[in-house]
Amino acid sequence: MCFYCVYFGIPQRLQFGDQNLLNEVTPVGEVGTAIGMYRTVSFVGATLVVAVLQLTAGGAVG
Numbered sequence: 395m396c397f398y399c400v401y402f403g404i405p406q407r408l409q410f411g412d413q414n415l416l417n418e419v420t421p422v423g424e425v426g427t428a429i430g431m432y433r434t435v436s437f438v439g440a441t442l443v444v445a446v447l448q449l450t451a452g453g454a455v456g
Contacts, residue, residue: 413429420428 416428
């Protein structure tokens with residue numbers, strides 16, 4: 395169980411690092427828009443991954 399927490403927690407921490415980097419390189423007036431777009435693309439990507447997994451794995455998922 396601890397392995398899974400570490401395995402899935404590390405990418406989550408890297409995501410916060412990406413948001414911090416985005417915050418640093420984006421002009422102050424555009425930070426909210428940039429982070430919102432970043433999170434939206436992240437959610438769309440996660441949704442597409444679930445759809446592809448469902449199509450490739452068939453009934454084994456869900």
